[in-house]
Amino acid sequence: MSFSTTPARDFSLRLSLFFAALFVLYGVQLPFFPVWLDWRGLSPAEIGVVTAAPLFLRIVIGPVAAFLADRSGDRRQAIIIAAGCGLLAVLALSQSYGFLLIALFTAAFVVGSQTCLPIGEAVALSGVRGLGVDYGRMRLWGSLAFIAATFAGGTLVGTVGASSIIWMLVICSGGLLVSAWLLPAGDANEGRPITPGRRLLTPREVARVAGSGKFLLFVAAAGLVQASHAVFYAFGVLHWQAQGLSSTTIGVLWSLGVVAEILLFYSAGRFMTHIGPMGFIMAGAATAVVRWGLMAFDPPLALLFPLQVLHGLTFGATHIGAMHHIHAIVPQEQAGTAQALFAAATGGIGMGAATLLAGMLYGPFGGLSYLAMMVMGVIGLVAAVCTVRFYPTHKTDRP
Numbered sequence: 001m002s003f004s005t006t007p008a009r010d011f012s013l014r015l016s017l018f019f020a021a022l023f024v025l026y027g028v029q030l031p032f033f034p035v036w037l038d039w040r041g042l043s044p045a046e047i048g049v050v051t052a053a054p055l056f057l058r059i060v061i062g063p064v065a066a067f068l069a070d071r072s073g074d075r076r077q078a079i080i081i082a083a084g085c086g087l088l089a090v091l092a093l094s095q096s097y098g099f100l101l102i103a104l105f106t107a108a109f110v111v112g113s114q115t116c117l118p119i120g121e122a123v124a125l126s127g128v129r130g131l132g133v134d135y136g137r138m139r140l141w142g143s144l145a146f147i148a149a150t151f152a153g154g155t156l157v158g159t160v161g162a163s164s165i166i167w168m169l170v171i172c173s174g175g176l177l178v179s180a181w182l183l184p185a186g187d188a189n190e191g192r193p194i195t196p197g198r199r200l201l202t203p204r205e206v207a208r209v210a211g212s213g214k215f216l217l218f219v220a221a222a223g224l225v226q227a228s229h230a231v232f233y234a235f236g237v238l239h240w241q242a243q244g245l246s247s248t249t250i251g252v253l254w255s256l257g258v259v260a261e262i263l264l265f266y267s268a269g270r271f272m273t274h275i276g277p278m279g280f281i282m283a284g285a286a287t288a289v290v291r292w293g294l295m296a297f298d299p300p301l302a303l304l305f306p307l308q309v310l311h312g313l314t315f316g317a318t319h320i321g322a323m324h325h326i327h328a329i330v331p332q333e334q335a336g337t338a339q340a341l342f343a344a345a346t347g348g349i350g351m352g353a354a355t356l357l358a359g360m361l362y363g364p365f366g367g368l369s370y371l372a373m374m375v376m377g378v379i380g381l382v383a384a385v386c387t388v389r390f391y392p393t394h395k396t397d398r399p
Contacts, residue, residue, distance in 0.1 A: 008131040011184055012138055015124050018079075019142035021179035022120065025113055025172040027149025032157060032165045039162035042099060050103045052352075054110035059348040065115045066122070066340030067206060075123050075336055079116050079180040086112030087173040094166045109169075113176065118343045122336035123183060125327045135327075136320055140265035147258050206337050209330055214391040215338070218278075218329075221387055222322040223346035224380030225285045228292060228373040229315065230354035235362045235369070243298065253308050260312030268320045277328060280321025282384045287313040288377030296370035314377075322346075 005013070037047045069078030089108035096102050127133040149172070156164050209215055240250050268280070275283075291310045299307065322342065330338040354376065361369040 008127070008133050011127045011131055012133045014182055014184055015120070015127065015133075015138045016141040018120055018179045018183055019124075019139055020145040021172070021176045022113070022116055023142035023146040024149040025169070025176055027146040028153045028165070028168045028172055029110075029113070031150055032153050032162075033169070035157065035162050036165035037102070039165075040097070040102065042102065046099050046103075050099075050106050053103060054107045054114070055348055055352055057107055057111050058114055059344045061111050062115050062118060062344050062348075063337060063340040066119050066336040067203070069119050070122075070334055070336045073333075074185075075119050076180070076183045076185050078336075079119050079123075079183060080177065082112045082115040082119070083173070083177040083180045084112075086110075086116075087170070087177050090166070090169050090173050094170060109173075113173065115340075116176065116180065118339035119336045120183075121323060121339045125323060125335055125339075126332060127184075128324075128327055129332060134269040135323055136265035136268040139320070139323075140262045143258055143262045143265065147255060206334060209334055209338060210341050214329060214387070217383055217387045217391065218281075218322075218325055219342055219345050221278075221285065221380050221383035222281050222318055222325075222342075223350040224376045224383065225281065225288050225314065225318045226346050227350040227354035228288050228376040228380065230351060230358040231292075231362065231369045231373050232295070234355055234358050239362075239367055245301070249301070253304055256305060257308045257311030257315075260309045261316040264312040264316035265320060268317070272320075272324060277321040277323075277325035278384055278388050280317040281325070282381060282388075284313050284315070284318030284321065285377050285381035285384050287317070289374055289381065292370040292374040292377060296368050296374065298367050 034047050034051060037050060042050065065078065065082065069075045072078070086109050089105045089112055093102065093105040093109055096105055124133075124135055124138055127138075128135050153165075153168060156168065237250055237254075240253070245253075272280070287310050291307055291314055294303070294307060323339075326335065326338050326342060354373075357372060358369060361372055
């Protein structure tokens, strides 16, 4: 029996595998890596520094790495290099003791693995442009993998202990490297490797796109909505615990949000042509206003379940809208850099500042801190409406 596949299906399978491998790694790293640092003997203050430092390094390193990948025209090679650096760093980390060495190799590991995401998003969107593949249905495998890794990782840590965490990270990093090697080579628009004689991308061209009013207003809109999750991400579980919710209930609530996100990714393609990317972002912003406004007043458990379903819009719709908007307004040869700049602005600067604000507000105000997140949603909604009003986007638009 023979097996055949179309170029679009082959592309989708390879990118789905890449997103799954990447988010398996994130599903172990995000919840459990601080546990390993504590087991290794670091103090809470040292753990804070070790986990925060890569976020700030990523603001600079991510866009630079993506620019070099766009300039070379070989994003697959850039992802392989980043994933390989992450694997080497986590192997070194497994043999490291003491704050300085652990901080050094953690920074290399986290920056290496997180650099893969925006460049991989650019590869995925080249398939949207060139082959008509559905971005959401590739990306949803990342969310599924994240849930599976979190549950499996928690079970293994509970059975074997915290010492297993670093070796899970080593295995996951190896899997990421394999998935990077399996990524399609070249540009999906052309269906062949990019030729060495192509014109090289210049910093001036990147600055023209990144500094345009269209791009900056869009980043403000999507970035504020994503950053409005800061109180929930930093203190949501602690607040629910203080309200007396069990760990099982909290786990169900978190999983419900991710399931809603997966369903959004699966079905987004059929609505994208009707409301457009900015329509998705406006829906996410409007939903954030409702979600955080209600969360501020400690709703009963019966209301928490539908509020968690709204995560599919506040995060999922905003994310997929942002990816498709970049696809619509940024030239293909600059897509990786634009993705990395967006990630640095939203996941680095925006989320970092919002998390600091959440930390200042939660102590004195508790759940009322969500009102600040509601205000961010309002401002994000205004920015999204202004983007549509002043910079109407068509498929041929470029800044």
